[in-house]
Amino acid sequence: MLTKAPKGTKDITIEESYKWHHIESVIRDTAAKYGFREIRTPVFEHTDLFLRGVGDTTDIVQREMYTFCDKSNRSITLKPEGTAGVVRSFVEHNVYANAQPTKMYYLNCPVFRYERPQAGRLREHHQFGIEVFGALKPSVDAEVMLVAKNIMDELGIKGVKLNINSIGCPVCRPSYNKRLREYLRGNLNKLCRTCNERFHTNPLRILDCKEEQCQAIVADAPKMIDNLCEECEEHFDDLKKILKTFRLEYTINPLIVRGLDYYTKTVFEFIATGIGAQGTVCGGGRYDGLVEQIGGPSMPGMGFGMGMERLLMVLESQGIKIPKPSLYDVFICTLGENTREKAFEILFSLREKGIKSDVDHLKRSLKAQLKYANKCGANKVIIIGEDELKSGVIKLRDMNASEEIEIKIDEIIGTLTD
Numbered sequence: 569m570l571t572k573a574p575k576g577t578k579d580i581t582i583e584e585s586y587k588w589h590h591i592e593s594v595i596r597d598t599a600a601k602y603g604f605r606e607i608r609t610p611v612f613e614h615t616d617l618f619l620r621g622v623g624d625t626t627d628i629v630q631r632e633m634y635t636f637c638d639k640s641n642r643s644i645t646l647k648p649e650g651t652a653g654v655v656r657s658f659v660e661h662n663v664y665a666n667a668q669p670t671k672m673y674y675l676n677c678p679v680f681r682y683e684r685p686q687a688g689r690l691r692e693h694h695q696f697g698i699e700v701f702g703a704l705k706p707s708v709d710a711e712v713m714l715v716a717k718n719i720m721d722e723l724g725i726k727g728v729k730l731n732i733n734s735i736g737c738p739v740c741r742p743s744y745n746k747r748l749r750e751y752l753r754g755n756l757n758k759l760c761r762t763c764n765e766r767f768h769t770n771p772l773r774i775l776d777c778k779e780e781q782c783q784a785i786v787a788d789a790p791k792m793i794d795n796l797c798e799e800c801e802e803h804f805d806d807l808k809k810i811l812k813t814f815r816l817e818y819t820i821n822p823l824i825v826r827g828l829d830y831y832t833k834t835v836f837e838f839i840a841t842g843i844g845a846q847g848t849v850c851g852g853g854r855y856d857g858l859v860e861q862i863g864g865p866s867m868p869g870m871g872f873g874m875g876m877e878r879l880l881m882v883l884e885s886q887g888i889k890i891p892k893p894s895l896y897d898v899f900i901c902t903l904g905e906n907t908r909e910k911a912f913e914i915l916f917s918l919r920e921k922g923i924k925s926d927v928d929h930l931k932r933s934l935k936a937q938l939k940y941a942n943k944c945g946a947n948k949v950i951i952i953g954e955d956e957l958k959s960g961v962i963k964l965r966d967m968n969a970s971e972e973i974e975i976k977i978d979e980i981i982g983t984l985t986d
Contacts, residue, residue, distance in 0.1 A: 576682075576691025578877075588676070590890045591879055594722045595675060595696050602715055604673040604698055609653035611678055615643035621652035621830055621862055632681040646680035650697045650873055651830070651855070652862070658701060659864035668702025668867075676876060690877065697852075699871035701859065706807035708870050709834045709854060714814050716838055716850045716872055723879070724888045725840070728849065731821040732811075732836045733793065734804040735772065738857070740797035745771050747790045755785045776825045791822040803833055830855040834870070840882045849882055850874040894945030898984060900927040901937040904954040910977070911952050917981050942967060948984065 573579055580588060599606075615635050622629055634646040647653050654672060657663075663670055677695045698715060700708050713730060720728055736744060748771045756764055760779045767774065775786050796804065811818055818836075826835045835853035852872025859867040883890070898918055900911045911927045918925040926944075928937045934951070941949050951963040951972075962980060965972040975983060 574691075578690055578692075586893055587880060587883075587890045588876065591723065591876065592675060595673075595719055598715060598719050598722060599673045599698065601718075602671065602711065604671040604715075607654055607657060607672040607674055609647075609650075609657050609674070609677075612644050612646050613653055613656065615645040617652050617656055617862065618645055618648060621655065621858060622649065632683050634680045634682055647677075648681050649679060650674050650677045650695050651699060651858070651869075651871055654697075654699050654871075655858050655862050655864075655869065658699075659859060659862055664701065664859065664865055664867050669708065670701045671698070672701075673698040689875065694876040695873045696876060697871060697873040699869060701867055701869050703870070704856070704868045706803050706834070707810050709807050709836075710810040710814055710816065712852065712870050712872055713811070713816060713836055716874060717816060719874070720838070720849075720879075720882075723883060724886075725879075725882055726886060727841060728882075729839045730816060730818040730836060731824055731839060732807070732818050732834065733821055733824040734796060734800055734833050735792050735825050735831060735835055735853075736796050736800050737832045740795060740800055741772070741792075744790070744792050744795040747795065748772070748774075751789050752785070758785055770829065772825050775823045786823065792825075793820065793822050800833055807834060826851060826853055830858040830861070832856045836872075840878070840885075849878040892945075894924070894947065896924045896926050896941070896944050896946040898923055898925040898948045898950060899937075899941035899944060899946040900925065900950045900952065901934055901941065902928055902931075902952050903934055906954050907952040907957055910957060911950075914950065914952075914977075914980060918984065921981065921985050923984060938965075950980065 596606075615633075618629060618633060633648050636644055638644050654674065658670070658672075673696065675696050677697065678692055679695050680692050681689075682691060683689070698712060700712060713732075717728075717730070735741070749767065752759070752767060752771065752774065756767060759767070759774065759782050760777065763774045763777050763779070763782050772792070774782060775789065777783065777786070793804065808818075821837075824835050824837055825831070826837075831853040833854045833856065836851065837848045838850040839847045840849045841847060850872055852870075854868070854870045856868040858869055859865065900915055902908050902911045908927075915925055915927050928940070932940070938949065947967055949965040949967055951965060953963075956962055956974070957977075960977055961974045962977055963972055964975050964980065964983070
């Protein structure tokens with residue numbers, strides 16, 4: 569057990585971390601282009617934050633949270649999603665008092681959910697997410713979706729579909745919930761046990777159930793987008809116009825409700841093919857009441873979460889290769905004990921110039937050193953022998969061209985940095 573990671577977790581090894589670095593670089597560059605700044609919040613929060621924010625009727629709160637009491641008997645939860653912690657920080661540090669809107673992003677945020685591990689969704693997985701506070705207009709909704717699309721475009725991902733919906737607001741949702749309950753009441757015996765519970769607490773969540781018998785029943789259920797109040801309908805209509813302006817193709821999917829209680833009005837998902845039944849690679853929406861619900865002022869919000877593991881799966885399924893960087897630009901091979909001091913002197917100078925470099929530390933044969941340098945992807949190899957050292961020269965080998973020249977020792981740094 570000591571040599572196996574816990575079920576539902578996974579190491580990001582040194583052989584694959586470069587893939588994460590590539591995605592992170594694309595994300596950071598894109599986020600900066602749109603004016604987003606990074607926020608980092610704690611891995612755990614007070615449990616009440618998620619009970620109040622995520623919603624105590626959600627699957628996450630009821631079944632999936634890692635919750636424990638600390639030594640002071642305070643209930644603590646490893647965060648199951650990123651937004652609630654960002655909102656808590658936004659309120660705690662009075663960021664709402666600044667000029668709005670506020671644009672934030674978090675990257676490689678560890679998220680913990682106790683559920684059956686599945687493709688791209690481990691018990692500990694990682695999310696990139698963005699949050700925008702203080703802007704009510706649907707142009708922000710469209711821009712948030714555009715950020716996600718731009719990132720996937722930059723990564724070379726093809727064929728990802730945008731699905732959108734509106735789930736109304738506290739004004740129009742109660743009357744819709746009443747209509748939905750009336751429709752579902754005669755089919756309660758056909759719904760799964762979870763949806764029978766949702767019927768009384770949050771019937772909207774039944775639309776999101778993945779059980780076949782439940783999907784068949786809700787297929788003809790009343791649609792929230794047909795029961796929107798005037799404000800929500802106008803917001804959704806304007807969103808569709810702006811998405812057209814942004815040349816973002818979309819499909820209206822009235823069954824998208826997302827799995828968190830804080831969403832209002834706009835919700836959306838980007839769906840990728842080729843990664844199994846769980847094809848959502850990015851999802852989010854508007855949460856205009858969450859800041860106030862957590863204890864801040866009335867302040868609208870909009871954002872999304874994107875699974876890092878899911879992104880990697882999509883890249884792999886589409887055959888998109890991320891170039892593996894070389895470990896070293898220059899590797900120094902030594903022959904004889906008396907050459908090592910000069911090798912370390914050159915190594916220090918190379919690194920000082922920003923050149924990725926190393927020297928043999930194991931006193932291997934020249935053949936073994938060259939083999940190792942080639943495996944590390946070194947473009948150049950410096951070979952220092954005792955006879956050459958006495959003559960004030962060393963050998964410089966181009967590993968790609970298989971060419972070797974002699975060069976004066978005091979010219980090597982200038983040659984490699986020109």
